[in-house]
Amino acid sequence: MKKLAIGITLLLACAAGTLYFSPTALLTSVQFIERQRAGLSSHEVKVDGLTIHYYEGGPRDGETLLMIHGFGANRDNWLRFARHFSQQYRVIALDLPGFGESDKPDVNYDVASQTERLHAFVQALGISKPHLIGNSMGGHIAALYAARYPEQVTSVALLNNSGILSPRKSEMFAMLENGKPNPLVVRKAEDFDALMRFVFVNPPPLPESLKRHFAEQSMANQQQYDRIFVQLRERYVPLEPELPKIQVPTLVLWGDQDRVLDVSSIGVMKPLLKKPTIVVMKDCGHAPMLERPEETAQHYQAFLDSL
Incomplete structure (x- = not known):
């Protein structure tokens, strides 16, 4: 109270x-x-020489939900979603190295490298068999982690994950192939509003002062994000051969209006997974846990209850 x-x-x-x-x-x-x-608080831990910042909350003896953000994002993306789980579960949301407040050394940030850093983070915190949930690039990392360490996870939830060659090309990849700038990287102030409209069907409301602040932060990170995006493409790890290695129940949840990664990826993923649960959210974009956190949490809780 x-x-x-x-x-x-x-x-x-x-x-x-x-x-x-x-x-x-x-x-x-x-x-x-x-x-x-x-119900979360800020923490940091040193892992393989890197300082990783993360949020943690909930009962320490509860099952762990480990939340992994996407490209250009950070642990704050999970706050409104996480509030629905921290009473029952130990909730952890980290800033991946290269993003947020975590260290940003001159190293590779491809999904394979980040997967190994995530595994080292899990070991450093003594987490036993977490439930992994990731969005976009974070979903790619979560899926690869579950494929590489199938006995060390309890479940996986993939929200609009990358790593799949979708039957229908997304708007973002069509833009990139036509030589247009990456819509996920902010290069000038007005790009931030365009980014919000690209990622969301209904962008979350933000005061103008915060919009300007986020735009300035994003512009300051432009070179870092450009470099990471090049690495993600040059050192790409396809998930198609990895998904059959996942032994645990897997939730695949997608916004049907995703312009970044097309929802048709589900058709590729479902037959490759041993224990899939599929949810498509209508009139929703690339980051359901941000655009509609309560509804996304309800779908995720139903999945957890089914285990």
């Missing part, structure tokens, strides 16, 4: 003081409130 009162007070203060706060202070306040509501 005390936490709720603190959260409400801060939320009102944020709303009243938006014009007076700097974007950084406003973002810090909003993140604090969202972490409080999700």
Whole structure:
């Protein structure tokens, strides 16, 4: 009750003081409130010489849900989704190396390398047989992890994951093949609004000051993201030969209006998985846990309950 009162007070203060706060202070306040509501707190751990930042909450003796973000994203993408699980499960959402607040050394960030870093992170935290859930690139990593370490996971949930040659080419890949800029990388301020419209059917509302702040952050990371995206393509790991190695139940959830990775990927994945559960969310884009967190959480909880 005390936490709720603190959260409400801060939320009102944020709303009243938006014009007076700097974007950084406003973002810090909003993140604090969202972490409080999700029951998560910030932590960091050193793994193979890299500092990895992550959120954690929920009972430490509960089953672990390990949440893996996508390209250009970070652990904050899971906050509104995670609040539906932290009462029952140990919830962990990390900033992958190269993203968010985690270290960004000059190394390879292809999915195979990130999968091994994720495995080292799991071992460092002493996590036993987590439920993996990943979005986009994070889904690619989650699937590869479950294929490489089939006895070390309990389930996998893949939200609009990369790694599949879809029967119908997505709008993003059509743009890239035609020589157009990567729509996931912000190069100038107005690109941020375009990115939001590209990723979401109904973009989550954001104050203009935060939009500007996120646009500036994204532009500051442009070279890093360009370099990582090149590595992801040059060192691409197809999932088609990997999916049959996954032994555990697998949820494949997709927004049917995804312009980044086409929903037709499901038709390739389903016959390759031993224990698939398929969910298609209508009128939803590339990041269901951000666009419709409560509905996505309901689908995921139903999947967990079915295990």
